[in-house]
Amino acid sequence: MTIKLHGVPASNFYNIAKVALQLKGLAFEEIPLHPNEKTPAFLAMSPLGKIPCIQTDQGAMSESLAIALYAERLQPEPALFPADAFAAGRALQIHQLLNLYGFQHTAKLIKPCFFGAPAEADFIDATLAEAGKVITATAQVCAFAPYIAGEQMTIADLTALFELDLLHRCAQLAKRGSPLDTFTGWAGWRETMLKNPIIADAVAARDQMWEHLLSQAASA
Template sequence: MIKLHGFAVSNYYNKVKFVLLEHGIPFEEVLTKLPLAEAKLAESPGGKVPYIETEQGFLCESEVIVEYLAARFPEKRIFAADPWQAAKERELITFIETHLELVARELYGEAFFGGKASDEVKATVEKRLNRYVASFKRLAKFAPYVGGEQFGVADMAAFVSLPLVGMATQKVYGRDFLAEAGVDWKAYVKLVSERPAAQRVGADRKAYLEANA
């Protein structure tokens, strides 16, 4: 059985968990907090979560894990069967994670953990997010799902990451960059939350936060 290492507040951990739950792939959760102990760096060389443990060894980086799951369990159809649609799903995931969430992550210290971002960091992040939020808005469909009428793997990435971008920019700049661009991520998250797998991810995240308050 696949073992998923990490903790329920990590959005990338929750993305992988969402994929596993949504597609009925058996797995076991292994609570693994940061920073990783030196011995654990052999399992996740970058010292990050999530990572998985399989009969063949360890694998890290959430999107690499998802690609592995898609290849190992082709019958689950994690990505769309049509090559073009599958590529468009990967395109959306790249925009969400690389161009939005990873950029906004530089604000998390101030937004969520009581730190302070420098004026230089804020200015740089604002410039990059303004560019890529507009790009994402042109790419995403929200009709009603991020890629169109069908729920898919890109929604699992959007569900766990878009709220962080919206909340971080609201707290640091006093305005939600996504909402300001017309991306109603709150309504979208509410829609996705109707799925049992999303409800499980959300409930476990809430329970973890309450237990570690």
Template structure:
């Protein structure tokens, strides 16, 4: 049986949970926070999450794992079959990660846990998020899904990246980030209405107190 290492508040972990739910994949969830213990480093060389243990070995990096799942399991198709359409979905996934998720992550500590971020960093993040969402608006179709008529991995990445980035943009900059991409709000509403997404959101809420306790201890050591 597949084993998925991570925790229910992690957006990357939840991306894989949704992919596996939509594909009907049976797996064992092993709650794991990022750590550098010898035991976990023997499983995941970076100490980060998520990590997927397969019969052949361990895979890391969410986009890599998602492609593996799509190629090896039935259920909802996450990537198109033809080369060009598949490349376009991968292009959107990469853009979301580089220009939405990663910039926003630089301000997570202040937006979500009240740990201040330098003003210069915030200025850089604000500019990056606006540019990133505007770039995605020029590439994505939102008709109704990010890459067109069919649901894809790009929608999963958008769902769990744009929600956090939008919160950062609202809390720190007073910006409605989704408004920068016409169709983005409608897509988010459509995705959030999925029963699998609702269940993951509930599990995330239930796991938040334990995660906050973990963070409190981590911050106190710094």
């Protein structure tokens, strides 16, 4: 079986898929690909030109959640999608809250914070405030016991780690308070997540890529 993972470690979505594959012990080859590299060949694999995307012996597939579920079916253990009906629903609820409602605000901050695109101070403040509302809502359904949805690490933990880290970094770069500063349990949970060497390595690689992007933007 051959799996090729396309994308870049700066991307939260890429890291969700990458870590899911690694936690399952599945071998794969990383293929560096810029998020805007929408060539006909890549669009044939990822219809909207989004990363991450995988190539497999059966065909290509995009979307981090789809890739994580693919990995789950190939290698059920350790499970990222709980067998218990309520636990599985809760994990996906947290994933959806952060992915659908939270990231839409974080995405607006990436260009001004990482690449120096012009943005009014009021826009930054309003965007962080909207992101904060999503964090407050999400906090109502988080367990941190010790993982975000309960006793088991799930897809919700991977989504939360990489998406919330990005939001937190954007707030730092904008020299604003982070919406996560009042997210009770987040800091201790993050420390727990980073005790996993696979996750720690992915975070380190991402941070290195972030610093590279910031350096490039500063010298442009």
